[in-house]
Amino acid sequence: MKIDQIRKDAFAMPVHNPSYPRPPFRFLNREYFIISYETAVDALRAVVPEPLTVASPIVHYEFIRMPDSSGFGDYTESGRVISVKDETGATGSYTHAMYLDDEGPIAGGREIWGFPKKLASPRLHVDGNDTLLGTVDYGTQRIATGTMGYKYEPLDLEVERKKLADTPNYLLKVIPHVDGSARVCELVRFFLRDVTVLGARGGPAALELRPHALAPVADLPVRKIIGPASHRESHTRHRGSGLRLPRRGAGAQACRKSVSTL
Secondary structure, eight states: OOHHHHHHHOOSSSTTSOSSOOSOEEEEEEEEEEEEEEOOHHHHHTTSOTTOEEEEEEEEEEEEEEEEETTTEEEEEEEEEEEEEOTTSOEEEEEEEEEESOHHHHHHIIIIIOOOEEEOEEEEEEETTTEEEEEEEETTEEEEEEEEETTOEEOOHHHHHHHHHHSOEEEEEEEEOTTSSEEEEEEEEEOEEEEEEEEEEEOOEEEEEOOOSSSOGGGSOOOEEEEEEEEEEEEEEOOOEEEOOOOOSGGGGGOOOOOOOO
């Protein structure tokens, strides 16, 4: 392989057969089940990276069915999103942890945007006749269980659409170098585009999070359920933008933009 050809064609790993195509990605008929709950503010401050700050003690725990995702396929994921503010005081969402069952979006999510994704076994379905049930198993252990009365209360579709389309999303992207330092260490911001909400419902809900050494969902404990939402939507995810992290002292030098060596 010639160096010029590598520079031209290199995109992702494995070089000759990447695990995913180039963005953008179109997600159709995604089913969200989100339970918003109140947690300990100190626990949030310990995981939210500067220059973002904690906007409220609210965490959004998500279970998501992804039946039709271009380049990624049919899969299910789950995770936690924290309400934050940026340096201007604008409200956004910081994705703290995600668990899913498909290698393509795990690799692509990590490498392109910096999604904090790990392999697990999430599931979202109707249990019995009247309960929306979301679960996550890490290995053989159940770490999360969410339930909601199925389609109890209609929600305003435009309000839900604007929440998805107008809110900036933040990720902390870290890619290691061969010497063990951080080759890439940056804050990434992205928006959901072409958002269409096909349905949205609320209802009574409950959430149980269990401790696990490798999937510490219970580290942001449930203090109070604020409210659930279940909606079906479609959107496009384009490339994001990288934001430099503030440098403070010698230890911060490890956080830097990636540099091409070819």
